[in-house]
Amino acid sequence: MKSKSVEKIDSITNHPIKRLFGRRKGRPLRTGKRMLMETRLPTLRLALDETTRVPPQTFFDAPPAAPVWLEVGFGGGEHLAAQAKKNPAVCFIGCEPFINGVASLLNLIEEKKLTNIRIFDDDARRVLDSLEDASIERCFVLFADPWPKKRHADRRFIGPENLDRLSRVLKPNGLLRLASDHPSLVAWMRESLASHPDFVCTHAAQTPPDDWVPTRYQKKADAAGRPSFFMDYRRKEDATA
Numbered sequence: 001m002k003s004k005s006v007e008k009i010d011s012i013t014n015h016p017i018k019r020l021f022g023r024r025k026g027r028p029l030r031t032g033k034r035m036l037m038e039t040r041l042p043t044l045r046l047a048l049d050e051t052t053r054v055p056p057q058t059f060f061d062a063p064p065a066a067p068v069w070l071e072v073g074f075g076g077g078e079h080l081a082a083q084a085k086k087n088p089a090v091c092f093i094g095c096e097p098f099i100n101g102v103a104s105l106l107n108l109i110e111e112k113k114l115t116n117i118r119i120f121d122d123d124a125r126r127v128l129d130s131l132e133d134a135s136i137e138r139c140f141v142l143f144a145d146p147w148p149k150k151r152h153a154d155r156r157f158i159g160p161e162n163l164d165r166l167s168r169v170l171k172p173n174g175l176l177r178l179a180s181d182h183p184s185l186v187a188w189m190r191e192s193l194a195s196h197p198d199f200v201c202t203h204a205a206q207t208p209p210d211d212w213v214p215t216r217y218q219k220k221a222d223a224a225g226r227p228s229f230f231m232d233y234r235r236k237e238d239a240t241a
């Protein structure tokens with residue numbers, strides 16, 4: 001019998017995709033953002049097949065060697081848009097089920113005239129399961145929902161199943177960048193990564209890595225005087241995932 005929390009079984013991996021927790025909607029969107037959702041999102045949304053795995057460059061009409069970076073839970077999209085502006089030769093995939101965040105990113109894409117972002121307005125696990133092995137150079141999971149209660153720990157994005165997913169899609173030596181201002185989530189993520197055979201830590205500190213780009217939640221934490229913790233992991237060259 002299928003568990004109540006399982007929404008679908010991935011057709012390729014046979015992995016369960018558990019229900020997505022968290023908000024999908026906030027305040028009603030103003031007219032401008034509503035228009036962007038109606039007109040721009042359909043042109044930028046990833047059309048996933050989900051019965052086959054594809055090279056991510058196909059979503060961009062980019063050459064097979066073009067680097068692709070992926071952000072899980074981009075929130076209002078500030079980090080994703082700033083990275084896309086700074087790195088015009090990189091193709092960016094952003095995943096975020098919260099529609100108000102998606103609308104904010106669309107606004108930034110218009111304002112900054114960005115052409116190198118594609119959006120999946122749903123669960124990032126569905127994107128990860130649809131990409132070819134070793135196809136992503138960098139993956140960002142920044143200020144993920146902390147789910148502080150012990151009984152909700154399996155809702156946290158970083159855990160054994162999603163680390164398997166991330167290891168499979170990251171290129172050898174690919175970067176997994178994590179950050180949080182929530183000490184118990186930081187401890188949980190560090191333990192999860194330490195117990196996974198495929199990753200090696202290259203940065204773990206209260207100071208961000210050199211090429212760090214701020215996020216909205218990081219700024220909120222700074223303003224409230226809560227220190228953030230920044231972690232970089234590399235997928236091992238000889239990982240077997």
Ligand SMILES: C[S@@+](CC[C@H](N)C(=O)[O-])C[C@H]1O[C@@H](n2cnc3c(N)ncnc32)[C@H](O)[C@@H]1O
Binds near residue numbers: 073097098124216
């Ligand atoms: C606390 S917010 C942080 C937003 C942003 N990264 C920042 O630092 O400002 C975490 C975000 O992750 C998103 N999220 C949670 N689970 C997700 C999943 N499975 N796939 C994609 N996004 C997810 C939530 O909707 C939420 O917007």
